[in-house]
Amino acid sequence: MTEIAPLPEPPYFAVIFTSQRHAREGDGYDAMATTMVELAAAQAGFLGMESARGPDGLGITVSYWNSEAAITAWKDNARHRVAQRLGKAGWYDRYCLRIARVERQYEGPAGR
């Protein structure tokens, strides 16, 4: 989760999850986040995941999938598994989730 994800041949799909969070110890966030990653990695169609959160509390997690159907299956699975906790917790001040189709890609540094 803290490495650059593999680069399969486009097109494939990305879920861009951006969230603003203020750190609150003991609210169950870390356990939920771990569960979400494990669910993703075990799901058919999962290609990889990248995640970063800065000291200001803004976090970006991008997961990559080989189809939109795989994203839907992950969402349904995750909702089932963490729904009860999701309802109770105030993990995020705000979040945005975008579903996108990756069309092209590049990597570097050049010359390596």
Next chain:
Amino acid sequence: MTEIAPLPEPPYFAVIFTSQRHAREGDGYDAMATTMVELAAAQAGFLGMESARGPDGLGITVSYWNSEAAITAWKDNARHRVAQRLGKAGWYDRYCLRIARVERQYEGPAGR
């Protein structure tokens, strides 16, 4: 740059830039990064930008654009402005850049 970007009506385009960097003081990185953000914000078609880098050095910056042509214009402009420095600096151990088309989006927390 450290806030969640606005959510215009899809479809629109995203540039997902993931990089692995080891902090090196005085290498000109911060100045380059500031220039890149300023160039983006001044470019026609720019919709917003989100950025996070964790303590492990993995960073994700996502910029949003109303067309692929706007992304190309930004790339050409940025290349022109920072090309000389880009060639000299070893800012990144590795980076990946993905161009994607945002199809759908959601925001929360629900009920707000």
